[in-house]
Amino acid sequence: MKPVLKVLARPSITEGMEDFLREARLTWVETSEATPAERLIEFAGRICYMSFGTRQHRIGHSDYISNLIAQGHESVLEHACWTVLLSDVSRAFTHQLVRHRVGFSFSQLSQQYHDESDADFVAPFGLDASPLALTEWQEAISAAQKAYNAIKETLKADPNLNNKEANRALRSAARSILPNATATKIVVTANARSIRNFLLQRGAIEGDYEMRAVSKLLYDMMLIEAPSIVADFECKELDDKSSMIVHM
Numbered sequence: 001m002k003p004v005l006k007v008l009a010r011p012s013i014t015e016g017m018e019d020f021l022r023e024a025r026l027t028w029v030e031t032s033e034a035t036p037a038e039r040l041i042e043f044a045g046r047i048c049y050m051s052f053g054t055r056q057h058r059i060g061h062s063d064y065i066s067n068l069i070a071q072g073h074e075s076v077l078e079h080a081c082w083t084v085l086l087s088d089v090s091r092a093f094t095h096q097l098v099r100h101r102v103g104f105s106f107s108q109l110s111q112q113y114h115d116e117s118d119a120d121f122v123a124p125f126g127l128d129a130s131p132l133a134l135t136e137w138q139e140a141i142s143a144a145q146k147a148y149n150a151i152k153e154t155l156k157a158d159p160n161l162n163n164k165e166a167n168r169a170l171r172s173a174a175r176s177i178l179p180n181a182t183a184t185k186i187v188v189t190a191n192a193r194s195i196r197n198f199l200l201q202r203g204a205i206e207g208d209y210e211m212r213a214v215s216k217l218l219y220d221m222m223l224i225e226a227p228s229i230v231a232d233f234e235c236k237e238l239d240d241k242s243s244m245i246v247h248m
């Protein structure tokens with residue numbers, strides 16, 4: 001099972017930008033290839049110095065955004081946000097992901113409201129290199145599934161609890177047995193600055209295959225959505241065909 005990323009929402013430009021320029025009688029020479037996210041970031045940056053019209057010296061969104069990053073003026077990047085759905089990722093991975101507090105918002109599948117009897121499990125990369133390790137892993141997963149169902153089906157909830165809270169109590173007891181490998185889904189909203197911080201910290205940790213796989217998905221998304229945001233990163237393919245997102 002490999003992580004899957006689906007883009008749910010992305011920046012879009014409304015008529016407000018044109019309205020402002022027209023009303024202020026300002027011109028802005030843009031590059032035609034700029035994506036909506038890149039246009040938004042460049043516009044926000046230019047507002048700081050009102051560098052439109054005769055005050056526009058730099059032409060080209062990628063050059064402009066690279067300069068913002070080089071100057072450490074990265075708060076401007078925060079205006080561009082994306083919402084993605086990550087699925088087929090492990091709870092171990094999402095536990096690390098949600099440590100990123102700034103510029104991220106999360107909504108994750110609940111193990112209290114959702115019955116996990118049919119949960120999937122994410123096998124660690126390379127586990128099949130050892131038949132013994134693979135067998136042990138599969139047996140531990142089966143045992144956890146069996147225990148989950150046994151706890152849920154045999155435990156009696158406090159009769160004073162209403163249905164909703166009784167289910168919560170039973171699932172809480174049952175889920176305590178589920179492993180880090182349990183597959184989950186999480187909706188993530190992140191801005192361009194926080195995505196850069198994530199890639200910087202997480203994209204090239206050699207031993208963390210799942211983290212690198214998600215970093216690659218995010219990097220690939222950014223190459224389409226706003227390539228100038230990740231222009232100072234590159235993707236390296238390793239001998240085992242996994243990828244590493246490296247800051248240059």
Ligand SMILES: Cc1cc2nc3c(=O)[nH]c(=O)nc-3n(C[C@H](O)[C@H](O)[C@H](O)COP(=O)(O)OP(=O)(O)OC[C@H]3O[C@@H](n4cnc5c(N)ncnc54)[C@H](O)[C@@H]3O)c2cc1C
Binds near residue numbers: 099100101
């Ligand atoms: C290789 C590696 C190993 C790790 N090991 C562990 C571990 O063993 N245990 C563990 O608990 N975590 C571990 N972490 C998680 C790590 O400590 C961070 O919680 C996580 O990477 C998020 O980073 P962040 O705080 O920079 O991100 P964010 O929370 O998104 O913050 C972004 C930036 O905002 C600023 N900021 C945020 N909050 C504050 C604040 N309160 N005060 C001042 N500035 C702030 C900082 O500049 C920060 O870099 C590990 C991370 C990595 C990459």
